[in-house]
Amino acid sequence: MLRIENLTKRYGDKAAVDHLSLHIQPGEIYGFIGHNGAGKTTTLKSVAGILPYDEGEIYIHDISVKLSPIEAKKIMAYIPDNPDLYDFMTGVQFLNFVADVFGVSQADRESRILKYGNMFELTEKLSDPISSYSHGMQQKLAVMSALIHDPKLILMDEPFVGLDPMAAHLLKQTMREICDNGGAIFFSTHVLEVAEKLCDKVAIIKDGKLIRSGTMEEVKGDASLEDVFLELEAEKD
Amino acid sequence: MLKALLRKQLYEVRYFYLGGGRKNKKNMPKNPKGMYVLFIFLYLIIMVSMFFASMGIGSALIPAGLDWLYFTVMNILAFLLGIIGSVMSTAQALFRSKDNELLLAMPIPPSRIVFVRMITVYLMSFIYASVIMIPAIVYYFIAGDVTFLSVVFCILSMFIMSFLITAFSCFAGWLVSLIATKLKNQKIVLVLLGVLLIGVIYYFQFNASRLIQSVIANAQEIAGALRGWGYPLYAPGLGMTGQVVGFLVFLGITAVLFGIAYYAVTKSFSRIALYKAAEKKTEFHNTDIRSSKLSDALFRREMKRFMASVSYMMNAGLGLLFLAAVGVLAIIKMQDIRMIIASIGAQFPYADSIAVVVGVCLTGLLAGLCLMASCSISMEGKYVWVYQSLPIDPYQIFRAKLALHVVLTGVPTLFSILVFGIVLKVSIPAFLCMIVFAGMYILLSASFGLMLDLKKPKLNWTNENQALKSNVTVFVDMLLGMLVPCVICAVYLLLAPVMGPELYLVIWIAIFAVLTLLIHKWLAGRGRAIFSAL
Known part of the structure; x- marks a missing residue:
């Protein structure tokens, strides 16, 4: 690998x-x-x-x-130690952006965002601006964005x-x-x-x-x- | 403590302009001396032109014994330039640095932090004020009745004027930031306030030459009127001629205003610096998950980045306002413009042709003030890792950045050209040439700006101003962006008898196309590699 x-x-x-x-x-x-x-x-x-x-x-x-x-x-996907995510976007806008870059289909992105969003209890906050997220929430979002294209x-x-x-x-x-x-x-x-x-x-x-x-x-x-x-x-x- | 803060500020400036010291060669510009030489060269050019402006005003006022009025006019010009140069960035410099929390967590009184940051504003004010005041003083030393006191007070007044500009800029920055904390739609309000301020400043700026002419023509009457009620206004001028009382009044007023600004900023520094607006909570719906093409996603991302920052919009997008305004102004003054061209046409047979080139070059000049692309790499700052870690060809990223620039600049440019086309009653071929010329020029200046920013990016900024205003690439791009249309215009004044505007514009379109292609070749090759290694 x-x-x-x-x-x-x-x-x-x-x-x-x-x-x-x-x-x-x-x-x-x-x-x-x-x-x-x-x-x-x-x-x-x-x-x-x-x-x-x-x-x-x-x-x-x-x-x-x-x-x-x-x-x-x-x-592959990379998550840095202190991810500076785009705080001018909302959580779901960021995930959409990353999914667009990787060409993830609508069905796949929907299922993965909901799966990991629910798992990390972030779904409710996905429409909030990233600037309002705590450090931990940003870390969770970074993990979600890394998993969205099912990397090897x-x-x-x-x-x-x-x-x-x-x-x-x-x-x-x-x-x-x-x-x-x-x-x-x-x-x-x-x-x-x-x-x-x-x-x-x-x-x-x-x-x-x-x-x-x-x-x-x-x-x-x-x-x-x-x-x-x-x-x-x-x-x- | 103050020493430590000043040292930190110096480190910041040193790091920003010279890189991270000997060990961090990656961030060290290859030829920092070249940058300084370029800066000093441009600074001297502006000074020389201001010397001739001083000569124009001074030759009318100084021999008439109105040297104090000469200094009053020059002081007002220096003040206005200083305010234009520093007011937009002062709020950012005072309150929105990344190290706010770090500094406030230490046992440092906010007054010290404010003082050190005001020094930064002071330096910027001094650079702007001196570009007018030094030539004005030099001309006075040549043409005026110089005494020992006038020499001393002239030199000191230049430093005092910079304090006055700093006081006004800081007060304005404080007021805008304070208002912003009380409002819900902060960004819209800040942009509107900025536009209003710019409108007022440019109103004076555009009318400056008319006002100066009026001052020269009615010098005695204006001098008499000023003597009656405007002592604080002309006290600095009096002081610079060597009058002790005038100088002391200028010094006193400045000290009081600086003190008020310092007190106001210090008093609410922590509240404003640490203020965080309550974010709007929006309910998440599955329909928010939407897919789009990569190019659309990149363009949308660039647009969001631009719209997210008031400083970015106000500093890099100012030309957009001017472009729209010049179109509106041309509609309002349509009859006047036609009359002027007709009257010139009666004496000069090529006035119509020249008007076409002047019209399109004017839009080009204003488009040169649009600087979205030339700071777009630097504005990535801490976010650059996201692009780098994703499977995106850097050239696609460049295209998205250029697309944002071209779309934002293209719309008001098209509007202005459409208006010029109607006002100047331009033929269809000439009109098409104007559109293509403007479009190609926008693309070329955007590509050139992007290339410059890639060559000398400023990613490690502590506040956005460093990427937007203290960035040599932005300065060079803006200067060339405005200079090139002027040169094109000037050359056509000579060529008008032998060449129609259509052919002339087509030649330039071809030149722009070739230059754009060469820059894109560089972007697609070396540029890609540089971005990947940032």
Whole structure:
């Protein structure tokens, strides 16, 4: 589903991501953890086709993000850590806009908007301006807009920040459901307990370099993910 | 604390104009010096033209011993220009910065925040005021009876005048913002207030040359009348000739007005800055879910972005008002225009042909004031990630932005040209040429503006003014957009005896088409890549 080969992104002389390689299979929820500034967001943005990278390649369903960014974006969705949605639109206008961009049929968009709107208890508010939404509501709307075209791959940067416990629970369920239906999710998080419970695989990044990746069991063994993470952080220092 | 706030303001200016420092080379303009050189060059050109204007007024007043009246006229002009330049953006600069909550959450008295922001307004006022006052003072130093006190007071008066402009701008910005918090349809009211204000200012501006001529012609009578009742009005002028009392009165009035404005803004700063209008709640219906074509969705999105911001509408869309107004004015003055052309035609055989070119170039000049495209990339600001993350070819986005510009500008332009066609009794071929010429010019200036904005976008603004007003691309686009029709007009004055207006316009249409194609080639290639990497 997602193949990252030797991804390198530099800001000036500093490599924010340094020869990172990662493969994600359909059906997998892949967690991406690391300290602040480790290169998680840079990696996710590069995969999303937002950030041009210096070396390496990224393939989504064998489509190169560098060579065919539009085709690659058609089958994925990206939710940033702090989504700045169009606050000059209402919720439903934004969803219509995103659905129009992806060419989602009237029937499909109706069923998905109502399904996820009801799930996240946002349906009632969809005709209100986004400027009146709380941070959590905007996060829910961003999730809804990401799901509206039934993407094969979803990239999420800290998706649980700002969500209430119920919404976070529903999002976790939805993530599982998407992957059970053959999709894949690549998300970053600082909440190691969530990663431990939710992810099939996990990758740990430090200073732009991938220091460990694999199934949850391979990465943490008998210890907790938190212990392993802290140990790895200390080791390299 | 004040130092820290001033430093923060300087960082903001530095970041905005020079990028994020050495480590953030991505945001660093490749050639910031070039931008400064261009700015200074344009500034000097305006100053030189103002020097000749000062000479015209001063040569009539100074030798007659009315140097104080000369300064009064120049001060009024500087004041009006300063107000035009800063009043529309003052409310935004004072109250609608993105860091309001951050600053108010800290133990900083609002008065300090206001003070620092008023300094920003002051700098803008100074730039506008000095462009008139420096040439006026220089001319006085050449032609007037200069004393040590007049030199000192002239220089100081330039700084004091900028304080006076700042006081008025801040007061107007405060009043408009305060009214807006009390009203339901804020945007409509703000736009109407803005239009009203612009109407008043431009009324004076358009009548300025007539008023100046009248002042020159009736200098003694006006001087006598002013001496009777208008002391506060001419005190600054007196001061600049070296009179101590006049200077002190000017200083005192300015200090009081600045103090009042500062007090008013400070008193209600928190309330206005943190004010959030109650959003209208609308019930959701399934019928709100509607699909449309991608091009329509993009166009609608661009339109919503434009209509969502009063500053965007007022700063970038001002030309739309003028375009409509010139059409209406041509209808009202139809007989006068025909008479003028007939009387010129009696002495100059090509007056009808020239009128066609002047008419279409006038609409072109006003269309050059429409700047929707030249700040449309910068106005994306924090939203740019949405477009970038979606599977949309950037060129489609450019087309939507250009479509918005062309549609909004095209409607009033068409109206004006239709009116000119009727008023000037233009032949059908000439009329068609006028329409195509205007349409192509609008497309070219929009495409050029978009290209400039793509080359030097300002995405990290803290208030919209930075993208709308402190944006070199907007300035350059506006200047060229107005200059090109003037050049086209001037050239035709020479060519009228050998070429009909139709052929002349067709030649320009061809030139515009070629230039537009070249720009679109760039947009479709390099432009795409730049947008993706923003």
